[in-house]
Every structure is written in structure tokens, then in C-alpha cells.
Amino acid sequence: MSDPITPTPEPADADAGTYGPFAYLTAPNSVLYRRVMRVLMVEKERFTVHVRPEQVYAGVAVDGGDAVTEEAVGNALESLADGRWGNLLAFPDSSRVTAIEDFYRRRMLFQLSRAGEAAERALAQYDAALGTRGSLQSVALEDIVALLITLRHTVSEHATGATVDAALAHQTLRSLRERFVELADNAVAFMGSIQRTIDLHDADVEAFLAYKEQLVDYLERFINDLLVRGAAIAELLGSLDAASIDVLVTIAAEREAVDAAPGEAETAAASARQAWLRQWSGLTDWFVSTPARESEAKLLRARARSAIPALLAVVRALHEKAGGRTDRTHDFVTLARWFATLPADGDRHRLWRSAFGLTPVRHLSITAATEDAWASADLGNVTPWADAPPLEISPQLRRTGAYERRGKAVRVTDRSVAKALLVDRARQEAEQTAAARRRILTGGPKPLSAFGVLDPESFRLFLALLGDALAAMGPNPETAQVHTSDGELTVTLIRTPGSGVAVINTADGTLAGPDHLVDIASAVDEAAGDLVNWAAG
Incomplete structure (x- = not known):
């Protein structure tokens, strides 16, 4: 009787510095591998230690993807547990052995390896980052105002000698930092998504037009909230002087240094203090303007304000396009494409004359004899000038540079009525402008x-x-x-x-x-x- 298969224990640093757990992303069955790894991550979050293949198959069958067989899921599990990738650890399943035949039959339990779990969490974070569109968070502005008021009250208590709740002050600072980071990151992502919406509006015109109304209302509401609450936040930040900020930062740094390793408390406190000072400086720069630079909140407000006319310009362009209007660039590109497809130069010359009509010298008068000679001659596009009938020019045109046909003079149009109408209209506009100025x-x-x-x-x-x-x-x-x-x-x-x-x-x-x-x-x-x-x- 041979011994059952025992997996090699995972070394402490088996996958350190390698990227084998990501290799399955380029394999032929990468879609199935991703589905299997998601099921194992769900079981991991439910604190399941080992997972059987039939459990994985049940999870894959209900994840909304294409139908797969239980055998395909089993093969995927074995590939992921292979030493080259190392996403999973495989253990013999001896709990269901009731006969000698079951002992020899290969039954395995699977568990996420540390490297496989880390790779899957990284991929989940990557998918989340690509899928987020960001938002302009008015609620975050309200929270920041409330948190700053709490901190100002804490500073006031400290100034009067009262006992300060260090835990509450520390938690308030942490909440302020988290809300501010969330506000800033989401604002950057949202403004980037707006620019992509403006640039890629041709993808779905109807969806863009329907989305435009809601987006403009959303931007206007956030601009108003940022104008009001941003001013309140700047005022609250200005009310906290350097000594007040030093009190808050010291409280937070000392509480974080409590959990430091023995002998490192002082270093941890100094490091935490510098980190909090940098973060407070970033918060101040985001909301408070100085003579040297504009605040990020003001720049964000200007960017959101400029996005509204940009969206309206896109809508106007879409309406003009729907109405059949085209610009001259499109005409010239189409004409160039026609020129490129013609087989001979003669065809290109005829297209040129048809498109632009610039061949005849319309200001030059010729004699009737010249017109008859040209009409009777068989001239082509390649006829040399020397072989063509000569151009007979009137002696008067050659001598004076001008030639007029004899006949009745052209009657001069009477434009006095039109001039009077223009004068009256100009007078009315001037009177309206003067009255408006008064x-x-x-x-x-x-x-x-x-x-x-x-x-x-x-x-x-x-x-x-x-x-x-x-x-x-x-x-x-x-x-x-x-x-x-x-x-x-x-x-x-x-x-x-x-x-x-x-x-x-x-x-x-x-x-x-x-x-x-x-x-x-x-x-x-x-x-x-x-x-x-x-x-x-």
C-alpha cells in the first residue's frame, strides 16, 4: 500500500519577489480560473478553511457565467494548485474514506495560498479602481464641517484646563482624514469621468442627451454646496491656530505610539506627529487660498463650472449634427477620397472643374472668332498650349487694360428705401442702448x-x-x-x-x-x- 499524497508545506517566503500567482491571467482558460478564484475568496471570507471541488463547482454554477462541467472545475483547481503558479494549496481528503478503493482514489481539499490570496485581492482592487466613476460628495463636506467643529470644541476644553477625551479626539482626527481623502479622490475620479464623457459623446447620443440633464443639475448642486460649505470649512480651519493644531497632533501621535514595540515609542510618536502635520497641511491647502496660490476647492469649483458649458457645447454640436449640418472639413476629406480613387488624370481634371469651377477666366473677354475656333477644334486635357488655337485679345484691352462691350448702360438701382430702413434701425438701436445705459x-x-x-x-x-x-x-x-x-x-x-x-x-x-x-x-x-x-x- 502506497502512502497518500501529501503536499509540500508552503515555505515562509516561497513566492516572495515572484509573480507566478498572476500567470493564470494569460492562460487559455483564464476566465474559468478567475471564476474559481472568486469562489475560493468568498469561502475565505466565510472563514472556510478547506474547500472541496464540488463546493467550488456549486459556486461557479451560480455566479452568472457560462455553464461549465464539474470535470473542468476540477482540472482548473489542479492547475491553480500546480507549483508553477502556487495560487492554491492541495491536501488529501481522507475524511470520506470508507473503503480501500476510496483511499487510493484521488480526493483533494483546496485552500488559498498566501500568494494566491494576495494576488486575488490585488486583482479585486484593480477591478474596483477601473469600475469606479467617482462622485462629488456634498455629504462629505457636511461631515468635515461637523468634525472640525468637534475638534475646535476639544481645543477649547484643553485651553480651559478641562480633561480632554484623547480617544474621541484621535477618532475625530482619523474620521476627518478618511472623509477628506475620500472627498479628494472621488472628486478627481469624477472630473476625469466627466472629461471622458465629453470627449466620447459620439458613443451613444441618446444616452448622452438623457444623462446631460441629470449631470448639469448634479454639478450645479455641488458647486453651490462647495461654495457655502467650503467657506465654512476655511473659516473653521482659520480659527485653529498653530498651538491648537499642535495639541491635536500631539494627542493623536501619543495614542498611536502606545502600540509601538518596546523601545520604539518615542520614534513612533515623532513619525506619527510628522505624518499628522503633513496631512493637516494638505487639508488646509485644499480649502484655504493664499496670495501665492488658489485652493484646490476653488480650482475644483472652477473646473466643475467650466464643465457645464462644455457639456452644453457638446449638446449643441449633437443637435447640429442631427440637423444635417456638416463642416467644410468633411467635404474636403470626402473630395480628397474621390480624387484618390479616380484612375486617370483626365478624370481628376474633370472632377476639379466640377467641384471648383475655376478653369474659365471669367473676367477675360474674347472675340467671337476665338470662340468659334475653340468650338471647332478637338481639344483634350493633354493638348499643349502651342497646338491650341491662339487667344485673340481686343486691341483696346491690350492698350488700356479694360474692355467694355458697347450697348445700353446698366440702370442704376435705387437703394434709398433700403438705406432709410438701415438708418432708422440704427437710430432705434442707438436709442435703446442709450436708454439701457441710463x-x-x-x-x-x-x-x-x-x-x-x-x-x-x-x-x-x-x-x-x-x-x-x-x-x-x-x-x-x-x-x-x-x-x-x-x-x-x-x-x-x-x-x-x-x-x-x-x-x-x-x-x-x-x-x-x-x-x-x-x-x-x-x-x-x-x-x-x-x-x-x-x-x-
Whole structure:
């Protein structure tokens, strides 16, 4: 009687530095191998030590994949347990031996090896990273505000000499770090997915158009939340000075150093302290702007804001494409393809004349004798100029450079009515513009929220002036002054922090944004007043 097969125990570092457990991904039956390994991972998570082939087959049969035989699953298990790959460990199954024949029959139990489990977890993480689309998390912003308020309360207790709950402070810092990392990572992934959506909109036009409405609403909601809660987070971060941050970091570092190995507590505390300081600095840089740079939250808000017109531009392009409009580039590419498929130069010349019609010299007049000679001659595309009938040019054309046919003069068209219509239209537009300018004059600094309701003409002019002033102001200055192109209006814009939100109602909708002081004055009136004052002086 021969001894039963006993697997070789797995060495401690059998697979260290090798990638054999990933080799099955390039094998012919890689799909089946992945399904088998997923079943074994599920059993591992259920704390099952050994798995029989029939258990694996039952799991593969219900995973939603293609149907396979029990024999194929058994062969896959044996291949994965092979020493070249080492994903599984195989043990003889002697628990069901009831006769000598059963003892000789090969029955095995399978278990994930350490290398196989590590490889499968890495693949699961890889699949999760590829499958995630990211999100803009307004709830994370709320959580960060609540956690910062808790930390500020902890610092206040420490300043008054009260006993601080170190465990609560440490857990709050950990929660703050996790929520912030999740917010930042998901925001980056989401903005990347938006760009791919914009770039690959031709994949499914109907799905893109249906998704666009929800996406724009989603972006607008997050932009508003980031504007409000981002300002609250920046204010909370600013309320914690260096001494307060030092208290929090010290509490967290000391608690983490408690579990360090003997003799390493001091080193572990110093290392943890530096790590917490770096992470707090990253949190501050994400929400707080400085004169040298913009905060990441502000840049994210600008990126999300710019994604909305980009999406709308894609929608407009899709509508134009659906309406049958094509650009000149497509026409020229199609024409070049036609030229390339023609067999001879004569065919290409005829296509050229048909497409562009540039062959005749239409400004050059010739005599009737020349036209008759050309009509009677059998000329081809390859006829040399020397063999073609000569071109008879009028002596008057040769002498003066101009040739006019004799006959009745062309009657001059009377365009007085059209000119009067244009003059009247220009006058009406000038009057509307002047009236709109008079309606938006402020007579001194005035908050945006005080403008109330504007008619369409006044609102269009006001919006253009406001855009020029905001562009001139930039991110850092507090005041900007611009002039209209004709020099008739001067616009002064003053930033007022903490002044709330201004709302301007129009017939076309509502404009809302941070309130500013604006002064719209007539430069002509100011110049006239200066002249009067100078003369009086």
C-alpha cells in the first residue's frame, strides 16, 4: 500500500519577489480560473478553511457565467494548485474514506495560498479602481464641517484646563482624514469621468442627451454646496491656530505610539506627529487660498463650472449634427477620397472643374472668332498650349487694360428705401442702448442686490459690464475699474467679503452670485463736470 499524497508545506517566503500567482491571467482558460478564484475568496471570507471541488463547482454554477462541467472545475483547481503558479494549496481528503478503493482514489481539499490570496485581492482592487466613476460628495463636506467643529470644541476644553477625551479626539482626527481623502479622490475620479464623457459623446447620443440633464443639475448642486460649505470649512480651519493644531497632533501621535514595540515609542510618536502635520497641511491647502496660490476647492469649483458649458457645447454640436449640418472639413476629406480613387488624370481634371469651377477666366473677354475656333477644334486635357488655337485679345484691352462691350448702360438701382430702413434701425438701436445705459447708472456705489428687476436690454448691457469688471479684478484684488469701448461708461467694482448673495431678476431668468459694490457712471458727464469745476475755479 502506497502512502497518500501529501503536499509540500508552503515555505515562509516561497513566492516572495515572484509573480507566478498572476500567470493564470494569460492562460487559455483564464476566465474559468478567475471564476474559481472568486469562489475560493468568498469561502475565505466565510472563514472556510478547506474547500472541496464540488463546493467550488456549486459556486461557479451560480455566479452568472457560462455553464461549465464539474470535470473542468476540477482540472482548473489542479492547475491553480500546480507549483508553477502556487495560487492554491492541495491536501488529501481522507475524511470520506470508507473503503480501500476510496483511499487510493484521488480526493483533494483546496485552500488559498498566501500568494494566491494576495494576488486575488490585488486583482479585486484593480477591478474596483477601473469600475469606479467617482462622485462629488456634498455629504462629505457636511461631515468635515461637523468634525472640525468637534475638534475646535476639544481645543477649547484643553485651553480651559478641562480633561480632554484623547480617544474621541484621535477618532475625530482619523474620521476627518478618511472623509477628506475620500472627498479628494472621488472628486478627481469624477472630473476625469466627466472629461471622458465629453470627449466620447459620439458613443451613444441618446444616452448622452438623457444623462446631460441629470449631470448639469448634479454639478450645479455641488458647486453651490462647495461654495457655502467650503467657506465654512476655511473659516473653521482659520480659527485653529498653530498651538491648537499642535495639541491635536500631539494627542493623536501619543495614542498611536502606545502600540509601538518596546523601545520604539518615542520614534513612533515623532513619525506619527510628522505624518499628522503633513496631512493637516494638505487639508488646509485644499480649502484655504493664499496670495501665492488658489485652493484646490476653488480650482475644483472652477473646473466643475467650466464643465457645464462644455457639456452644453457638446449638446449643441449633437443637435447640429442631427440637423444635417456638416463642416467644410468633411467635404474636403470626402473630395480628397474621390480624387484618390479616380484612375486617370483626365478624370481628376474633370472632377476639379466640377467641384471648383475655376478653369474659365471669367473676367477675360474674347472675340467671337476665338470662340468659334475653340468650338471647332478637338481639344483634350493633354493638348499643349502651342497646338491650341491662339487667344485673340481686343486691341483696346491690350492698350488700356479694360474692355467694355458697347450697348445700353446698366440702370442704376435705387437703394434709398433700403438705406432709410438701415438708418432708422440704427437710430432705434442707438436709442435703446442709450436708454439701457441710463437705466443702469447707479449715481454712486450700489450693491448688486439693490438692482431689483432689469429689462432684457438693460440686463444684457449690465451683464457685459459686470463680466468685464470681474475679469479685470481677478482672484486677488479687491477693486477693479473698466471703461466701455466707446469710453462713455466707467464701471467700478468693489469686493465686499461676507456680504451674502445678490439676486437680480430678469424676464429671461434669475442671476445669483456673491454681492459686490458696483458704481456705473457716465464718463461723458464726469468729464463735463470736471470742465465746469475747472472753469469755476
